[in-house]
Amino acid sequence: xxxxxxxxxxxxxxxxxxxxxxSEFLSAYNEDLVRATVQECNQHFDEINKMTKAxxxxxxxxxxxxxxxxxxxxLMRNKRCLLAYHSYRLDKLREMRSETANAxxxxxxxxxxxxxxxxxxxxxxxxxxxxxxxxxxxLTADLSPPDAEEHYVxxxxxxxxxxxxxxxxxxxxxxxxxxxHFVRRADVEHLVVQGMLEQLD
Amino acid sequence: xxxxxxxxxxxxxxxISNETSSNAGDNFDDQAEDAEYEQLKRWxxxxxxxxxxxxxxxxxxxxxxxxxxxxxxxxxxxxxGERGAASHSITALxxxxxxxxxxxxxxxxxxxxxxxxxxxxxxxxxxxGTPDQLDRLSDKEIDYLREYGKLVQxxxxxxxxxxxxxxxxxxDTAEMIDSPDLDEYVFCRILETVEIETDDRSDDDEYEGVxxxxxxxxxxxxxxxxxxLIEEGKVVLMY
Numbered sequence: 001x002x003x004x005x006x007x008x009x010x011x012x013x014x015x016x017x018x019x020x021x022x023s024e025f026l027s028a029y030n031e032d033l034v035r036a037t038v039q040e041c042n043q044h045f046d047e048i049n050k051m052t053k054a055x056x057x058x059x060x061x062x063x064x065x066x067x068x069x070x071x072x073x074x075l076m077r078n079k080r081c082l083l084a085y086h087s088y089r090l091d092k093l094r095e096m097r098s099e100t101a102n103a104x105x106x107x108x109x110x111x112x113x114x115x116x117x118x119x120x121x122x123x124x125x126x127x128x129x130x131x132x133x134x135x136x137x138x139l140t141a142d143l144s145p146p147d148a149e150e151h152y153v154x155x156x157x158x159x160x161x162x163x164x165x166x167x168x169x170x171x172x173x174x175x176x177x178x179x180x181h182f183v184r185r186a187d188v189e190h191l192v193v194q195g196m197l198e199q200l201d
Numbered sequence: 202x203x204x205x206x207x208x209x210x211x212x213x214x215x216x217i218s219n220e221t222s223s224n225a226g227d228n229f230d231d232q233a234e235d236a237e238y239e240q241l242k243r244w245x246x247x248x249x250x251x252x253x254x255x256x257x258x259x260x261x262x263x264x265x266x267x268x269x270x271x272x273x274x275x276x277x278x279x280x281x282g283e284r285g286a287a288s289h290s291i292t293a294l295x296x297x298x299x300x301x302x303x304x305x306x307x308x309x310x311x312x313x314x315x316x317x318x319x320x321x322x323x324x325x326x327x328x329x330g331t332p333d334q335l336d337r338l339s340d341k342e343i344d345y346l347r348e349y350g351k352l353v354q355x356x357x358x359x360x361x362x363x364x365x366x367x368x369x370x371x372x373d374t375a376e377m378i379d380s381p382d383l384d385e386y387v388f389c390r391i392l393e394t395v396e397i398e399t400d401d402r403s404d405d406d407e408y409e410g411v412x413x414x415x416x417x418x419x420x421x422x423x424x425x426x427x428x429x430l431i432e433e434g435k436v437v438l439m440y
Contacts, residue, residue: 038364045366079369082361083377090356094322098315120356127352131318131345136266139315142308186304 009074012037013081020085026092029114034085037078044075089113093121097128098140141189155188156180159196238306241265243437245309248316250388250438251431252424253381254328255317257339265306272303317342320381325350326373327380383425391418393435397426 016037019030048071051064093113096105110118132139162175167187175181180200181188191197241261248255276299279292321328321338325346328334338346354372362370371377391414414420419439420427430436 034360038361041365041369045369075366075369079361079365083357083372086357086360090353098319114360116356116359120352123352124349127345127348128318131341132314134341135310135314136269137307137310137314139311139318142304142311145305145308145312186300 008040009070010077010081012040013078016081016085020088026089026112028112029089029117031114034082037082041075041078041082044071044078047071048075089117090120093117094124097121097125099143152182153185153188154180154182154200155192155197156200157196158198162191162196237261237264241309241313245313245316246440247431247438248313250440252383252385252387253324254320254334254337256337256432257342259339262310262339265310269303269306269310272299272306275299276303318345321346322349324379324381325353326378330373330378383428384423386421387424387427388439389420389422389427389431390437390439391416391420391435392437395430395435397422397430 012033016030016033019027019033048068051068055061055064096109105118105121113121128139157175157177157179160177164172164174166172167183171183171187173181173183175197188197192199240258244255244258244261276296279296279299321342324334328338328346329350335343357372358370362372394414394416396413397420420436427436431438
């Protein structure tokens with residue numbers, strides 16, 4: 001009895017990995033490919049089941065062993081590719097959270113990630129923020145060592161409608177569009193990072 | 202210069218008055234503060250340079266967090282006292298110096314935390330399964346590990362595992378767990394003369410077996426070889 005041979009061993013998994021490389025940052029979440037890979041896994045599992053059901057449980061003939069092993073190996077390989085695919089994307093999400101001071105993702109980045117991944121991101125953001133709050137230090141601030149020269153910076157307002165703000169050091173600034181201010185870096189760092197102010201070198 | 206002396210006296214008085222108002226109860230002897238800071242800085246360097254987690258020094262962190270709060274209080278008081286004070290420019294200078302110290306401290310604490318969390322996330326399964334690693338986490342970090350682990354597990358289950366056959370849903374079998382690469386090469390400085398045994402067979406034949414390394418010298422070596430010496434404080438990683 002010759003089992004039906006599949007020509008797709010691990011191919012879908014491989015495609016997933018190639019997908020990761022296909023764009024400079026990350027390509028959009030490929031739900032179809034993920035589904036296809038999972039389906040391939042389940043097909044291998046079905047083959048295994050078909051074979052093991054056809055023989056008594058404790059008397060699997062030796063010539064079935066290579067086929068069983070092959071299907072199991074293909075399944076495991078696809079599983080590994082699936083996990084690697086998702087894990088790599090999670091790494092990118094985590095990277096973004098730590099590199100940008102604000103947790104809000106821009107729309108085009110949001111479009112790259114699937115629903116589950118965006119859920120992960122907001123949960124992760126909450127987790128890190130909570131930790132920072134408990135620890136006592138904001139982990140998204142102070143991303144680089146303080147530099148005495150950069151203590152004061154010159155910034156220009158590039159966003160409209162910001163109005164008047166009172167800084168941590170007690171000064172008030174009127175943030176009119178196009179106006180420049182010479183202020184303490186720490187007072188305006190969060191605004192620069194969000195793109196509301198532009199730092200002039 | 203008389204003015205400068207007055208300025209320095211101003212610092213002293215503030216530090217002394219802070220001692221009575223702060224509830225940290227630490228001694229504000231300049232020497233001790235510097236040593237504590239150096240200790241924090243060294244921990245930060247080691248954490249960045251080492252492939253695995255460094256042991257958690259709760260006392261050090263707590264002490265510096267208290268210090269941070271204390272400095273912020275000083276600044277607030279100085280700012281309030283500033284209105285109408287004749288020594289406006291001196292106060293401004295004091296404030297700016299305290300600010301710089303706070304910025305420096307905050308950065309160290311934040312970067313240290315970020316570095317540790319990154320390692321915890323990367324080696325979550327490994328740490329969970331190794332008691333010696335778990336010991337190196339603070340209580341809050343253990344909570345973090347647990348929550349993070351749940352988060353990742355849920356994500357994988359939702360996207361992959363729940364769609365696979367039951368027998369194939371595990372993600373913590375031995376070969377799937379990432380652990381830190383202890384064979385990574387590191388730069389280090391010897392603090393105390395030690396004997397180091399290396400078994401790098403790939404190196405030149407003349408450098409086999411045990412070598413004596415004098416205090417003050419530097420070395421490039423596999424992390425694993427000096428791991429224990431680092432824990433004993435005899436060797437220090439350079440970043």
